[in-house]
Amino acid sequence: MGGINITGPEILWELPESIPLIGGQPITETMRNAWIVMLFIFLLCVFLTHRMEKVPKGKQALAEKAVMMIDNLVDGTMGPGCRSFSPYIATLLMFSFCGSLASLFFMRPVTGDLNTTLGWALITFVLITFNKIKYNGIGGYLKGFLEPVFVMAPLNVLSEVATPVAMSFRHFGNIAGGLVISTLLMAAMGALSDLILGFLPVPLLQIGLPGILSLYFDVFTSAMQAFIFSMLTMAYVGDARSS
């Protein structure tokens, strides 16, 4: 079967070797798309909070509603006094959601790259560990691995490490899976079109079914995974703070 080509992100450019430390590193499709998404988020934020008034209306009400929703989410999941995490949770939600939805604009989804989701998961892991040490002390943190009995220590370490791995693979897998299925389906529909409606100049069957499935794999999964990732981050960090 020709035409089906599922690969990782394309390398667009490589940094010149003359730059120290990072010379020769690639600039990939994922990075470019991430920067586009970041620019979009920046413009969105500036647009939403432009010319704010005491009496909110339109876009300002939207911005306030979003901030309040995230604050409520943080309050509800992490308990009171964690409002400083709200901007980070908002970052995860927006970056993940917009990054996944990039596929609707003919771009490779930013979250369809394991390194992206692994990066976020590592930040979450650092937050978890930092908060555990902050609230239990380094001794309490290390002692936590010996509970309930000391033979559980290897399993505890494994579960600690598994957290970011599981989070990153879950997110990546969902988006990448959607990407693969969409690509396969497009190819299959194209082939089917050629076979039974070969007299038409366009692959007619590519209209319809792939679009409907894309609603699920792109829009629904994007929202779902962004939400799950943020919720898990909040739950783990909140747990680390309270335990």
Added chain:
Amino acid sequence: MGNVLPFVGFTPWEIIVTICNTLITFLVIKKFLFKPVRKMMAAREEEVQTMYTAAEKAQTEAEQLRSEYTERLSKAKEEAAEIVGSATRRATVRSEEILKESSQQAAAMMKKAESTIEQERKKAMNELKDEVASLSVMIASKVVERDVNEADHERFIEDFIDKVG
């Protein structure tokens, strides 16, 4: 198609870039979304608080004014009642006084009149006596036809009248 990375790959460089991107986005969202929105909401909350405080203050003031006026009104009513009462009392006392005075005056006048009458009567009686005496002397001198010492006669007659009463 140019160079591609593996579909499931692990590239530390990309992870570092992702973390940097996320930090930048975090700062952007914090500075351009949360900060202005929080500031605006805080300002609004403060304004509402100020309005509430002002309204509460106004209400308290109004309440105070009302109670003050009520008090003043009741006091005024009391005062009016007092004034009326005292005026009534004074009037009663005065009328009694006037009555008493007038009755006293009337009694004094009566007494005076009585004494005047008595005096008049005595005076008239004396005049009458004198008249009678002189008449008697005249009659007696006429009768006796002789000149009697008028002074003696007068004494006789007076004695006589005194005897007669």
